[in-house]
Amino acid sequence: MTTASPKTVRAELADALDASRIARETAERELHRSIALRSRAAEALERTARRPGLDESERARLRAEYAAADHVVAERRAVFEKRQEFERAASVVARAFEAEATSASPLAAALLQLVGSKRGGTARHGALASGRTAPAARVRSPRPRTA
Template structure:
């Protein structure tokens, strides 16, 4: 297993920071869109509240529409929180590497080795790295984290 150069690690960390920033910005846009859709659904439901002669099936449809919009808002809030968490983590790692890269720090050495092992695993395609079955380049887990 060879270690990657500090220059390579810096480039990878910069790419991770850019990707995490882009993901967070997209999550924010999606959240704002979902807030707007939920607000429209709420207004439509409220407009029908006092209207006499309105079919109850129409009110049920409007309530379901609002419930769907509210569910989407909750999902978008969770996605944005995850994107913000990932962006903070990428920033912390990048700053820590910059602070420690010039010294003989164990943190910098570990990051260099990790990136080197990631590149080796990518080249071998499917070889086990550190006894793990998932590729080392994988950043996100499909399962939500718990405390």
């Protein structure tokens, strides 16, 4: 397995951070759009609540539209949260690499090796091709998560 240079890993991490930021921003825009559509469906349903003589089939259609819009909001919120979490993780890895890149840290070595193996064509070389996995890098004292 080849080992990548710290410069290569920094570039890969920067690309990952950019891609994760763009994905999160896109998911956030889609979430906001779906929330707006759900709000419009709710307003349409509420406008018909006290209207006399409204056909019940029309109310059922409006309720179905609201339920569908609410389902879309839930799906897009889940996508947004996943992308947001991935962006946070990529940021943590990038900061940890920067902090450890100059030392003989297992994390830095693992990232260098991982990026080197990806650059070599496939992610499965040597021991990985035989089904064994590379040892995981352990972070001794992770920083506490904050909201």
